[in-house]
Amino acid sequence: MSEEAAGLRLTIDLAALAGNWRRLAGLVRPAECAAVVKADAYGTGIAAAGPALAAAGARTFFVALPEEGAALRRALKRSAAPDAPIYVLNGFFPQAAPLYGENRLFPVLGHPGELEQWTAWQGREEAALHVDTGMNRLGFSEGEVESLARSGGPGKGVNLLISHLACADEPEHPINAEQLRRFAVAKALLKLPRASLANSAGIHMGADFRHDLVRPGIALYGGASHPQAVSDPVVTAEARILQVRGGHIGETVGYGACETLKRTSRIAILSVGYADGYLRAAGSSDAASGALVCIDGHLAPLLGRVSMDLIAADVTDIPDGLAAPGRWAELFGHNVDIDAVARHAGTIAYELLTGLSRRAHRRYVRAGD
Template sequence: MREKAAGLRLTIDLAALAGNWRRLARLAAQAECAAVVKADAYGIGIAAAGPALAAAGARTFFVALPEEGVALRRALAESPVPQAPIYVLGGFFHEAAELYAAHRLSPVLGHLGEVERWRRWQERGQAALHVDTGMNRLGLSLEEAENLARSGGPGEGVDLLLSHLACADEPAHGASEAQLRRFLEAKALLRLPRASLANSAGIHLSPTFHQDLVRPGIALYGGASHPQAVSDPVVTAEARILQVRTVPRGDTVGYGAVETMKRTSRIAILAAGYADGYLRAAGSSDAASGALVCIEGHLAPLVGRVSMDLIAVDVTDLPQGLAAPGRWAELFGPNIDINAVARHAGTIAYELLTGLSRRACRRYVGQEG
C-alpha cells in the first residue's frame, strides 16, 4: 500500500551491498575488511544494512555518533555477530558514557582531553586512537602522539590506531604517500595492536596502505571512490510520472523560465524533487544540460529546474505512450549512474545517498537466507 501512495520509491539491493563488501575484502585480502555504516548506512537504512553486511562476513563496524552505534547494536542482535566491535568515529561523548557501556561501543579518541577522560572512566572497554596525518580534522598531531607515547601510551583497552586519507581518490596526488609516512611514524611510536588507514579509495592503493584493517564506506553503497573501483549499484531511485503535457516551441518550463523549448515537446512531470534529496543543481537550462532519467529503457533529459516536489523531463523522442501517468522513471540505479547524476549536480554520490527522503517508499530485495 505504501508504494501505491508514494511519489518516489527506492529499491535497495542488499545482495549488491554484500557483493560489494566481498569484492573489497578480496582486494584487501591480507587485512580485515570492516564496514562503515554511518549516516544511516549512507542513506539505505542501518537496520537492514548492518545485518546484511554481517551475513556477508563483516566483523567490525564504524559509525559516526553513539546514537548510530546504539541503532546498529540493536540491528545486529539477531545477526551472526551480535557482539561485533562498533567504533564511534566522533569520539567519546562523556555525557553519554552510559550508552558506550550499555551497548559496547568503542570510541575513537581524537584529542588528549578524550584520552584523559577515557583513562579515568571506570567502565571502559575497547577504544581506538586517531592520529592526524594531514587531513586536519580529528586526531592527535604527531607531536602529541610522541608525548603520549612517552607518558605511557593512551591507556588500557586502546587496541587500534587509525588515520584518514585526504586524497586517496586521486592516485597521482602525493598527499597519500606523505600521510602513509606519518602514519607509520605514529604506529612505531605508539605500538598499538592493530592499525587502520585505508578508506574505500585507499583500498586501491598499495597493500602497505591496508595495514591490519580497511574501512570501506561509499564503495559499499555503489558510489565511485577511485578511478579503478568497481561497485555495483545498491540503490535504485524511481519517481512516479504524474502527467504528460505538450509544451509549444518557444515556451519555458519551470521556475525562473531558465529553459526554452526549441521544438514543440512532450514533457513528463515526475513526483520527486529536492525535498526527496534529488538536488536542484541537477536541473537543466538553456546554458547547460542537466541529468538524465530512464523510462522503460529509454533515456530522457531533465528540462528546467528541479523544484521541491517535481521534475520535468523531455519524452518527445520516446515511443508514444511509453511515458504515462502512473509509470516510473529511474532517477539513478542500473541504467542511470548515480555518479553521473552527482556530477551534473556539482556534487558526489555521498550527498545524493545520504540525502534520500524519508517520505520515499523503500523496499529491500536480495536478503540472504
Template sequence: MSNAEKDARLACSRLSIDLGALAHNWTYLASKAGTAECGAAIKGDGYGTGLAKAAQALFTAGCRTFFTAVPEEGLEARAAAPEARVFVLGGLLPDAAHLYHQAGLIPVLNCVAEIRDWAAYCASIDTPLPAAIHLDTGMNRMGLTPDEAKALSADTNLLGRFEPVLMMSHLYCGGDPDTAVSARQLQRFKDMTALFPGVPRSLANSAGIFLGPDYHFDVVRPGISLYGGAAMDDGENPMKPVATAEARILMLRDGFKGETIGYGASQTLTRDSRIAILGIGYADGYHRLAGTGGPQGPANAWINGHTVSLLGRVSMDLIAVDVTDVPEDACKRGDWVEMFGPHISVDEVAAKALTIGYELLTGLGRRYRRSYINAPQDNTAR
C-alpha cells in the same frame, strides 16, 4: 488489497535497496584487502540505505567490525549486529563514558581530552576498556598531532588505563591515485603508529583499498564503495549499484517551441515537445542543480529502455523530463522513471549537480516508498 499494495498505489517516488549487491560489494572489497580485516562504514543511516538493514546484510556477508559517526548510530548498529564490534568515529562525548560502556560501543578518541576522560573512567571501574586512537596525518580535522602522539606514547600511566585496539587515520585525497598527498600521509601514519608497537592499524577507506596493499594495514573500512558509489576520481567503477531511486510520471503534457518551462524560465524549448512531470524533487534529496539551471547542464533519467533529459529547474516536489523521443506506449501516466540506479549512476547525477554520490545517497528523503530486495537469508545478526 494488502497494505503494501496500497502503499505502492500512493507512492510518487520509491527507493529499492539491493542488499544482495551490498553483500557482494563487501565480499569484493574484502578480497581486494588481502590479509586485512574488512570492516564497514555504516554512518549516515548506512549511506541512506537504512543502517539496521545494511548492518544485518553486511554481518551475514562476514563483516564483524562497523564504524558509525555518532553514538545513536552505534546503538542502532549494536542492536542490528550484537556480535560485531562497533566504533564511534565522532569520539567520546563529555560525561558519557559510562553510556558507551553500557552499550558496548568503542569510542574513537580524537583528542587528548577524550583520551583522559576515557582513561579516567576505565580507572574508576578498574577495567581497561577498548578504544581506538585517531591520528591526524595532515587533514587538520580530527586526531592527535605528531607531538601529542609522541607525548601519549611516553605516558605509560595514561595508556595503561585503557586498551588501545586500533590506531587510525583518514585519507583525504585517496580518490586521486596519482597524488603525492596520500603517499605523504602514508609515511606520516607509519611514523606515528611506530610509537605504538603491536596495536592494529587502519588507514584505508574505500579509496585506500584501491590504492594497494601498502595502505591496507590490519583493518580497512570502506564506505561509499559498499553502496555502489565510485571511490576513485577516474576509471571504471567496479561496484554494483545498491540504491535505485525512481519517480512516478504524474502527468504528460505538450510544450511548444519558444515556450519556457519551470521556475526562473531557465529553459526555452527549442522544439515542440512532449513533457513528463515526475513526482520527485529536492525535498526528496534530488539536487536542484541537477536541472537545467545547473552549470553542467541537465542530468539524465531512464524510462523503459530510453534515456531522457531533465527540463527546467528541479522543484521541491516535481521534475520535468523531455520524453519527446520516447514511444508513447513506453511512457505513460503512472510509469516509473529511474533517477539513478543501474542505468543512470548516482555519481553521474551527482556530477551534474556539482556534488558527490555520498551527498545524494545520505540525503535521500523520507517520502520514498522503500523496499529491500535480495536480502541474505541466513542472517546470524538477528
C-alpha cells in the same frame, strides 16, 4: 510510506551490498575488511544493511555517532555477528557514556582531552586512537602523538590506530605518500596492536595502505571511489510520473524560466524534488544540460530547475505509452549512474545517498528474491 502513496521509490539491493563487501574483502586479504554504516548506512537503512553485511562476513563496523551505534547494535542482535565491535568515529561523548557501555561501543579518540575523559570513565570498553596525518580534521597532531608516546602511550584498552586519507581518489596526489609516511611514524611510536588507514579509495592504493583493517564506505553502496574501483549499484531511486504534457517552441519550463524549449515537446512531470534529496543543482537550463532519467530503458534529459517536489523531463523521443502517469522513472540505479547525476549537481554520490528523503517508499531485495 506505502508505495501506493509515495512519489519516490527506493529499491535497496542487499545482495549487491553483500557482494560489494565480499569483493573488497577478497581484495584486501590478509587485512580485515570492516563496514562503515554511518548516516543510516549511507541512506540505505542501518537496520537492514547491518545484518546483511554481517551475513556477508563483516565483523567490525564503524558509525559516526553513539546513537547510530546503538541502532546498529539492536540490528545486529539477531545477525551473524551480534557482538561485532562497533567504533564511533566522532569519538567519546561523556554525557552519553551509558550508551557506549550498554551497547559495547568503542570510541575513536581524537584529541588528548577526549582520551582523558574516556580514561576517567569507569566501566569503559575498548577504543581506537585517531591520528591526524594531513586532513586537519579530527585526530592527535604529530606533536601530541610524540608527547603521548613519551608518557607511555594511550593506556590499556586502546587497541586500534586509525587515520583518514584526504586524496585517495586522486592516486597521484603527493599527499597520499606523505600521509602514509606520517602514519608509519605514529604507528612506530605508539605500537598499538592494530592499524587502519584505508577508506574505500585507499583500498586501491596498494597493500602498504591497507595495514590490518580497511574501512570501506561509499564502495559498499555503489558509488565510485577510485579509478580502479568496481562496485555494483545498491540503490535504485525512481520517481512517479504524474503527468505528461505538451510544450511548444519558445515556451519555458519551471521556476525562473531558465530553459526554453527548442522544439515541440512532450514533458513528463515527476514526483520528486530537492525535498526528497534530489539536488536542485542537477537541473537543466539554456546554459547547461542537467541530469538524465530513464523510463523503460530510454534516457530522457531534465528540463528546467528542480523544485521542492517536482522535476520535468523531456520524453519527446520516448515511444508513446512508455512515459505515462503512474509509471516510474529511474533517477539513478542500473541505467543512470549515480556518480553522473552527482557530477551534474556539482557534488558526489555520498550526498545523494545520505540525503534521500524519509518520505520515500523503501523496498529491500535480498539474495534469491
